[in-house]
Amino acid sequence: MYLSCTPDFVLMDISMPEMDGLQATSEIRRLENENALERRPIVALTANAMPGDRERCINAGMDDYLAKPVRKNILYNCLDKWLVGTSA
Secondary structure (H helix, E strand, C coil): CCCCCCCCEEEEECCCCCHHHHHHHHHHHHHHCCCCCCCCCCEECCCCCCCHHHHHHHHCCCCCEEEEEHHHHHHHHHHHHHCCCCCC
């Protein structure tokens, strides 16, 4: 996998074609581990808001979970939580 830049933060959709967000997160975490890369925050941003959805996201390696629709203050708080102290 090649990226021309490394993201500071990832908002991961759960329902995507070919590879869902849980699989994509697991793959990103595998690549980070195998290549000794810095762990980047991955936050689920999804309409999946049933009991157990948050836990499935966390178990796949995501750092946090936001259910759609998301209020901007909740998104801003999440960004602050995961990006404080990082350089942009």
